[in-house]
Amino acid sequence: MQPYRNKDYAQHLLDRLRQEAVRPLSAMEVCGTHTVAIARSGLRELLPENIRLISGPGCPVCVTDDLDLDIVIALAQQPGIVMATFGDMMRVPGTQSSLLEAKSRGADVRVVYSPTDAVDLAAEHPDKQVVFLAVGFETTIPTIAVAVEQAVQQGLRNFSIFSLHKLVPPVMEALLTDPEVKLDAFINPGHVCTILGTEPFKFIAEKYGKPCVVAGFEAVDIMEALLMILSQYNQGRPAVEIQYKRAVRPEGNPVARAFIDKYFIPVNATWRGIGEVPGSGLALRDEFAHLDAQKRFPITVTPGKRVKNCSCGQVLKGLKLPYECALFGKACTPMKPVGPCMVSTEGSCAAYYRYGAQKVGGTV
Amino acid sequence: MSKTEQGQVILLGHGSGGTLTNQLIRTVFQDALHNPILDEMLDAAILDLGPGRVAFTTDSFVVDPIFFPGGDIGKLAVCGTVNDLAVSGAVPLYLSSAFIIEEGFPLADLQRIVNSMQAAASTAGVRVVTGDTKVVGRGGADKIFINTAGIGVVPPGRDLSPRRIQPGDLVLVSGTLGDHGLTILAQREGLAFTTPVVSDCTPLNRIASAVMEAGGEAVRCMRDPTRGGLATTLNELATQGGQGILVQETLIPLRREVVGACEMLGLDPLYLANEGKVIVIVAPEAADKVLDAMCSLPEGQGAVAVGRVTGSDRGLVLLETELGATRIMTMLEGEPLPRIC
Numbered sequence: 001m002q003p004y005r006n007k008d009y010a011q012h013l014l015d016r017l018r019q020e021a022v023r024p025l026s027a028m029e030v031c032g033t034h035t036v037a038i039a040r041s042g043l044r045e046l047l048p049e050n051i052r053l054i055s056g057p058g059c060p061v062c063v064t065d066d067l068d069l070d071i072v073i074a075l076a077q078q079p080g081i082v083m084a085t086f087g088d089m090m091r092v093p094g095t096q097s098s099l100l101e102a103k104s105r106g107a108d109v110r111v112v113y114s115p116t117d118a119v120d121l122a123a124e125h126p127d128k129q130v131v132f133l134a135v136g137f138e139t140t141i142p143t144i145a146v147a148v149e150q151a152v153q154q155g156l157r158n159f160s161i162f163s164l165h166k167l168v169p170p171v172m173e174a175l176l177t178d179p180e181v182k183l184d185a186f187i188n189p190g191h192v193c194t195i196l197g198t199e200p201f202k203f204i205a206e207k208y209g210k211p212c213v214v215a216g217f218e219a220v221d222i223m224e225a226l227l228m229i230l231s232q233y234n235q236g237r238p239a240v241e242i243q244y245k246r247a248v249r250p251e252g253n254p255v256a257r258a259f260i261d262k263y264f265i266p267v268n269a270t271w272r273g274i275g276e277v278p279g280s281g282l283a284l285r286d287e288f289a290h291l292d293a294q295k296r297f298p299i300t301v302t303p304g305k306r307v308k309n310c311s312c313g314q315v316l317k318g319l320k321l322p323y324e325c326a327l328f329g330k331a332c333t334p335m336k337p338v339g340p341c342m343v344s345t346e347g348s349c350a351a352y353y354r355y356g357a358q359k360v361g362g363t364v
Numbered sequence: 365m366s367k368t369e370q371g372q373v374i375l376l377g378h379g380s381g382g383t384l385t386n387q388l389i390r391t392v393f394q395d396a397l398h399n400p401i402l403d404e405m406l407d408a409a410i411l412d413l414g415p416g417r418v419a420f421t422t423d424s425f426v427v428d429p430i431f432f433p434g435g436d437i438g439k440l441a442v443c444g445t446v447n448d449l450a451v452s453g454a455v456p457l458y459l460s461s462a463f464i465i466e467e468g469f470p471l472a473d474l475q476r477i478v479n480s481m482q483a484a485a486s487t488a489g490v491r492v493v494t495g496d497t498k499v500v501g502r503g504g505a506d507k508i509f510i511n512t513a514g515i516g517v518v519p520p521g522r523d524l525s526p527r528r529i530q531p532g533d534l535v536l537v538s539g540t541l542g543d544h545g546l547t548i549l550a551q552r553e554g555l556a557f558t559t560p561v562v563s564d565c566t567p568l569n570r571i572a573s574a575v576m577e578a579g580g581e582a583v584r585c586m587r588d589p590t591r592g593g594l595a596t597t598l599n600e601l602a603t604q605g606g607q608g609i610l611v612q613e614t615l616i617p618l619r620r621e622v623v624g625a626c627e628m629l630g631l632d633p634l635y636l637a638n639e640g641k642v643i644v645i646v647a648p649e650a651a652d653k654v655l656d657a658m659c660s661l662p663e664g665q666g667a668v669a670v671g672r673v674t675g676s677d678r679g680l681v682l683l684e685t686e687l688g689a690t691r692i693m694t695m696l697e698g699e700p701l702p703r704i705c
Binding site for chain 1: 630631632685686687688689690691692694
């Protein structure tokens with residue numbers, strides 16, 4: 001890891017960024033791990049003023065719609081249901097409560113680290129219905145497809161998934177067509193691109209004329225990617241390029257993609273703060289309907305009211321910085337989050353909060 | 365050594381105060397922990413304390429799992445209370461220990477825990493002088509909970525209040541951070557990766573007294589960075605001392621395995637608990653001498669200076685990152701929840 005964290009090299013990159021940033025550039029990072037790396041390293045503060053980094057909808061937990069979550073929470077409260085979830089979904093607020101609150105009121109909610117742990121849970125508890133809350137981008141979806149395959153092979157009758165997956169390229173297109181959003185370039189998500197490769201992002205350069213570079217997760221990776229973006233930007237030759245060559249191949253991982261296709265089909269999905277985005281979600285194919293919790297346990301809930309004054313939508317679109325929200329750090333903290341961006345460690349607001357990216361008065 | 369037979373379990377009667385309780389006390393607790401004061405078996409231990417002010421602390425231990433690499437709930441219950449006394453400048457002397465045990469708990473496990481308490485108490489040079497046992501029905505508690513309280517004596521003239529922290533003081537830590545927290549998380553969740561990291565759980569009174577001997581009055585304050593880790597403890601010190609603290613990220617000692625596992629789980633090692641590390645705030649002129657004293661002990665081998673107290677940004681902890689940027693290091697909020705990708 002050391003070579004990627006060399007301070008002298010970082011200084012050299014910063015000097016070059018200062019030379020190259022001849023006109024203002026707004027670049028969006030579409031990955032929560034990038035958001036955390038930027039906040040944690042203090043990179044934003046070191047960049048030339050011309051470069052503005054905007055944190056996009058890069059955390060699959062944060063973009064889970066509150067109305068979707070209301071249904072999940074209602075299902076978790078049904079007798080005989082075990083809701084298995086990744087840890088950072090626990091505090092995400094629906095319109096009424098969260099899974100954590102449901103758990104404290106007696107719902108059987110369990111944190112798992114891998115979707116296959118949920119399959120094991122079902123095998124161990126034949127008397128319970130185990131529902132796995134399937135949340136994630138293209139990086140996580142193949143591991144969930146593996147869990148589905150295991151459940152099929154084991155012939156489990158008491159395992160299902162509640163699919164709230166999200167796909168990255170469609171939401172990037174939604175942002176590009178949103179008249180409110182002003183973006184000059186994208187820092188592409190390194191992990192997602194290990195699966196997708198570069199092909200699904202070509203429309204960004206070809207149709208919208210925006211530079212697009214796949215970056216790794218060290219601060220110097222992000223600086224190198226910004227230099228590549230500036231080179232495209234200054235020369236007027238938008239393209240999809242890879243900085244993160246040590247992990248991402250242009251063709252991505254076709255095996256993992258075939259696995260996703262085997263079990264899932266794209267559907268419309270609602271992103272918190274952004275709204276419905278066509279083809280940006282995934283549902284289980286009809287032949288696996290017996291593993292689809294939405295079909296097996298149809299639940300209707302009275303639609304709750306969405307939180308007022310929460311700026312997560314604008315934060316996710318890059319229209320506001322987290323500390324520009326009236327609730328940030330006051331009514332909304334990681335302990336008692338109002339909006340989704342404060343919940344996950346990868347959420348923009350949580351990263352800003354934890355790493356004190358709000359202005360430091362009179363620093364040393 | 366073990367007098368408990370395989371398969372024997374704790375029954376509700378073991379907490380009733382009758383024959384079974386008596387038998388349990390004699391064969392398990394007294395057998396392992398015996399000392400002249402405990403052996404009196406009075407309703408209260410009568411203690412002689414020397415000159416100086418009395419330090420008194422209590423802590424309850426509910427760790428899950430109860431056995432983990434590097435320790436168990438018994439060792440933790442002794443070390444936790446000993447360490448709270450030690451970093452307050454006190455010489456730890458006596459402990460109480462109270463057990464709440466779930467019916468059906470294996471007697472052999474209880475024996476193992478009590479033996480481990482005795483080993484830790486003996487290392488720390490403290491005595492368990494009074495205790496209590498309660499048994500609750502199945503589901504009334506999760507296996508076993510232990511409360512310990514401790515008494516120590518602060519030598520005359522010693523004051524380790526955070527109000528004594530001055531700009532220019534150095535911040536020392538006694539070794540790698542986050543080892544205990546990561547060990548517990550890895551065990552608790554049966555993480556698919558196996559970490560070679562073990563808990564750092566250990567008594568700190570020897571290193572605390574070495575620090576005091578080497579630094580004397582120049583030692584401003586000590587803390588053990590338990591729950592909430594280095595970040596939370598330094599924030600408490602900055603707030604209570606009314607000073608700013610600037611930490612250099614590149615100087616913070618972290619095991620490679622801890623950094624790697626934290627990256628995978630989306631956790632920050634600076635917020636993970638430690639059970640055998642001490643933070644020392646010391647005047648700059650005595651820092652080298654104190655560091656030498658810490659490094660000469662096994663529990664302080666990795667001791668280093670990681671930052672300093674500043675006159676500006678009162679109440680804040682700032683971190684200078686590897687890139688040379690400065691950001692705020694906030695307190696821990698809520699339980700750390702691993703992220704998903």
